[in-house]
Amino acid sequence: MTEMVKVESLKKAYDKNEVLTGIDGVVNSGQVIVVIGPSGGGKSTFLRCLNLLETPTSGKVFFEGTELTNLGEKQLDDIREKMGMVFQSFNLFSNMNVLDNLTLAPKRVKGQSEADAQKKALELLAQVGLADKKDAYPDSLSGGQQQRVAIARALAMDPDVMLFDEPTSALDPEMVGEVLKVMQDLAAGGMTMIVVTHEMGFAREVADEVWFMDGGNIAEKGTPEDIFDHPKNDRTKDFLSRVLAQ
Amino acid sequence: MKMNKKKANLVFAAIVMLLGMILSFTPQTVHAADDSLQRVKDKGTLVMGTSPDYPPYEFITKVDGKNKVVGMDVQVAQKIADDLGVKLKVKQMDFDSLLVALETHKVDMVLSAMTPTEERKQSVDFSEPYYNAGQAIIVRKQDKSLYKDKNSFVNKQVGVQTGSLQQDLAKKQMKKSNLKALTKVTDLILSLETNKIDGIVAEDAVARAYVSNDSRLAMIDAKFDLGGDETSTAIAFSKNSGTLVAAANKSIAQIKAKNLTKGYIDNAGQYMSENTQNTSMLHYWSYFAKGIGYTLLITLIAVFFGVLLGAIFALGRLSKKKIFHYPSVWYIEFVRGTPLMIQVMFVYFGIGLLWNNIPAFFAGVVAVALNSAAYVAEIIRGGIDSVPNGQIEAARSLGMSKTDAMRTIVLPQAVKIIWPSLGNEFISLIKESSIVSIIGVTDLIYQLRAVQAATYRGVAPIAVAMVIYFILTFTLSRILNRAERKMQHD
Numbered sequence: 001m002t003e004m005v006k007v008e009s010l011k012k013a014y015d016k017n018e019v020l021t022g023i024d025g026v027v028n029s030g031q032v033i034v035v036i037g038p039s040g041g042g043k044s045t046f047l048r049c050l051n052l053l054e055t056p057t058s059g060k061v062f063f064e065g066t067e068l069t070n071l072g073e074k075q076l077d078d079i080r081e082k083m084g085m086v087f088q089s090f091n092l093f094s095n096m097n098v099l100d101n102l103t104l105a106p107k108r109v110k111g112q113s114e115a116d117a118q119k120k121a122l123e124l125l126a127q128v129g130l131a132d133k134k135d136a137y138p139d140s141l142s143g144g145q146q147q148r149v150a151i152a153r154a155l156a157m158d159p160d161v162m163l164f165d166e167p168t169s170a171l172d173p174e175m176v177g178e179v180l181k182v183m184q185d186l187a188a189g190g191m192t193m194i195v196v197t198h199e200m201g202f203a204r205e206v207a208d209e210v211w212f213m214d215g216g217n218i219a220e221k222g223t224p225e226d227i228f229d230h231p232k233n234d235r236t237k238d239f240l241s242r243v244l245a246q
Numbered sequence: 247m248k249m250n251k252k253k254a255n256l257v258f259a260a261i262v263m264l265l266g267m268i269l270s271f272t273p274q275t276v277h278a279a280d281d282s283l284q285r286v287k288d289k290g291t292l293v294m295g296t297s298p299d300y301p302p303y304e305f306i307t308k309v310d311g312k313n314k315v316v317g318m319d320v321q322v323a324q325k326i327a328d329d330l331g332v333k334l335k336v337k338q339m340d341f342d343s344l345l346v347a348l349e350t351h352k353v354d355m356v357l358s359a360m361t362p363t364e365e366r367k368q369s370v371d372f373s374e375p376y377y378n379a380g381q382a383i384i385v386r387k388q389d390k391s392l393y394k395d396k397n398s399f400v401n402k403q404v405g406v407q408t409g410s411l412q413q414d415l416a417k418k419q420m421k422k423s424n425l426k427a428l429t430k431v432t433d434l435i436l437s438l439e440t441n442k443i444d445g446i447v448a449e450d451a452v453a454r455a456y457v458s459n460d461s462r463l464a465m466i467d468a469k470f471d472l473g474g475d476e477t478s479t480a481i482a483f484s485k486n487s488g489t490l491v492a493a494a495n496k497s498i499a500q501i502k503a504k505n506l507t508k509g510y511i512d513n514a515g516q517y518m519s520e521n522t523q524n525t526s527m528l529h530y531w532s533y534f535a536k537g538i539g540y541t542l543l544i545t546l547i548a549v550f551f552g553v554l555l556g557a558i559f560a561l562g563r564l565s566k567k568k569i570f571h572y573p574s575v576w577y578i579e580f581v582r583g584t585p586l587m588i589q590v591m592f593v594y595f596g597i598g599l600l601w602n603n604i605p606a607f608f609a610g611v612v613a614v615a616l617n618s619a620a621y622v623a624e625i626i627r628g629g630i631d632s633v634p635n636g637q638i639e640a641a642r643s644l645g646m647s648k649t650d651a652m653r654t655i656v657l658p659q660a661v662k663i664i665w666p667s668l669g670n671e672f673i674s675l676i677k678e679s680s681i682v683s684i685i686g687v688t689d690l691i692y693q694l695r696a697v698q699a700a701t702y703r704g705v706a707p708i709a710v711a712m713v714i715y716f717i718l719t720f721t722l723s724r725i726l727n728r729a730e731r732k733m734q735h736d
């Protein structure tokens with residue numbers, strides 16, 4: 001098992017507000033990590049520090065052996081290419097149709113030909129069950145469809161790891177399933193994934209490891225059984241009792 | 247961050263103050279010895295500044311199909327130029343701008359029915375008077391019996407030209423009347439005819455010119471208590487132009503000895519009656535056409551450079567680099583915080599200190615474009631800001647560079663948002679560019695004044711200009727709307 005992502009004493013502060021207080025962790029190739037925790041605990045900030053969308057205040061981030069915090073913009077662009085990211089609010093390019101959303105970056109960043117990029121895009125759309133929507137514009141799609149397109153768009157770059165930041169939180173309940181299904185298939189196919197979510201069922205079923213994050217650090221780590229059935233930390237217990245009570 | 251911003255703003259304030267100080271010191275250091283006469287001879291031209299809306303002194307008429315400034319003052323100036331053996335060039339501008347044009351050497355002398363008052367003598371030199379005129383009050387014909395002299399206007403509305411001798415006289419000697427000052431005599435006549443005012447204080451030559459051409463008007467003697475020089479008309483020169491003034495005085499002495507002014511006024515009177523023979527607006531279509539041409543040209547050039555510069559300032563303001571960010575912010579705030587009129591005058595007269603022969607049209611376009619750039623910058627910035635941050639983040643998470651994300655994702659989305667506001671800016675520029683008429687650019691407003699002065703008709707030219715402006719803006723807004731709809735469908 002090779003280390004895909006590793007962080008050491010990762011800290012992030014906005015002015016004086018310490019949002020991440022020192023995070024350590026390793027994600028191995030093929031692993032699915034699910035990050036849970038109360039809102040405001042720093043989960044999004046943590047994910048965004050992994051691909052340097054936010055610059056950490058201190059600490060180190062390794063991706064496939066390369067330390068990222070000292071890299072220049074150009075080198076970071078090359079790294080980000082290999083780290084797909086899916087956002088809570090989908091963020092599809094609203095000035096382009098679905099097909100162009102998928103082919104833009106492969107063409108501009110990887111220099112793929114139009115034909116190659118389209119072929120791959122159509123395969124991915126079929127994989128997420130949206131082959132018939134290739135000409136649609138984002139605002140004509142449902143939330144669930146948009147998020148599946150967003151996943152396909154990230155996959156079009158052939159990433160080595162996928163980062164998900166609450167991908168189902170903005171969806172109507174009846175659409176959550178279709179997105180989780182796509183993610184489940186992805187995990188089954190061996191994709192390395194770091195998923196921030198409140199879907200405890202998904203975490204229990206798909207995660208290799210669950211990280212409980214609160215107050216800017218990882219309070220507890222373990223297998224789904226460890227965390228859900230035998231939580232040790234009081235904050236974990238408290239959080240789970242509130243979430244599962246709903 | 248906060249500390250830096252405060253500091254940066256202090257620097258900005260200091261720069262503005264410094265700029266003001268530099269500019270206020272420059273004029274005094276321009277001239278050492280008096281070479282005014284020699285310079286005119288070297289150039290071979292004598293440039294006269296005038297505000298041609300004051301018949302019979304100066305006004306515009308059509309000579310051989312071309313618009314030309316004529317009148318007594320032009321003939322006096324022509325005589326001086328002939329005596330010096332140089333060509334006469336007439337530069338038109340607002341009366342209020344004339345003395346500034348002298349100080350900044352845009353013109354060699356000013357003949358605009360100007361009276362050599364003590365206040366004016368503080369800033370310019372005057373020749374001997376070349377004409378003496380009494381003061382009259384123009385009234386509506388049917389009201390003529392109500393008035394005897396200046397004292398008959400207690401609690402009445404009395405019109406005067408802004409900055410004129412008549413304004414001073416009326417202020418001091420008609421204290422019980424309500425004064426209303428306007429820039430143009432034609433506007434005053436219009437106010438009189440529409441009962442907004444009850445009388446206009448004017449020189450008797452002027453009064454006669456209007457009254458003899460309009461059957462609804464009559465005139466009475468104002469009977470002001472006048473000092474010697476106060477009733478006279480003289481030529482203004484910039485300070486320290488003794489040699490040029492002396493040369494002018496020689497010509498004036500001849501004019502007086504031979505009583506040439508009488509012939510000049512008769513001559514002007516002929517043009518005036520020609521002007522009033524055909525006062526149909528159709529007859530003056532070429533005036534308006536020229537005005538439309540200039541208004542559209544100014545607007546188009548200003549929009550083009552306004553958008554170009556505006557985009558640069560917008561990106562500057564959005565930049566995280568301080569050397570781009572702060573200058574852009576200052577520029578935008580400063581331009582939006584000062585009136586366009588002052589900016590136009592600043593470019594024409596202020597920059598004119600460094601560049602003497604800056605053409606009025608060029609100065610006008612530059613000022614309007616620089617002004618528009620600030621507003622366009624804010625429109626563009628607003629458009630870019632309104633594209634959700636998530637769009638850039640998504641692009642960057644796919645490995646696209648900042649510039650690439652900006653070009654392929656943000657700008658195309660911003661343009662759709664910006665387009666309607668940009669169209670509005672374009673339309674409002676057609677209207678606002680009219681301010682350049684104050685420095686003598688012959689745009690639509692300027693031509694409207696010219697037609698008013700030529701025809702002695704107040705309302706008709708205004709109505710024509712208004713309809714033209716409306717047709718221009720309405721057509722443009724339809725075109726822009728269509729383009730906008732097309733874009734939304736793409």
Ligand SMILES: Nc1ncnc2c1ncn2[C@@H]1O[C@H](COP(=O)(O)OP(=O)(O)O)[C@@H](O)[C@H]1O
Nearest residue numbers: 014017019037038039040041042043044045046
């Ligand atoms: N760009 C930012 N500037 C300042 N504070 C921020 C910023 N982004 C997040 N924060 C703060 O960081 C804390 C953690 O936020 P976040 O990482 O979004 O938490 P979570 O995703 O777990 O809900 C919050 O208190 C939030 O207010």
Ligand SMILES: [Mg+2]
Nearest residue numbers: 043044045166
């Ligand atoms: Mg979050």
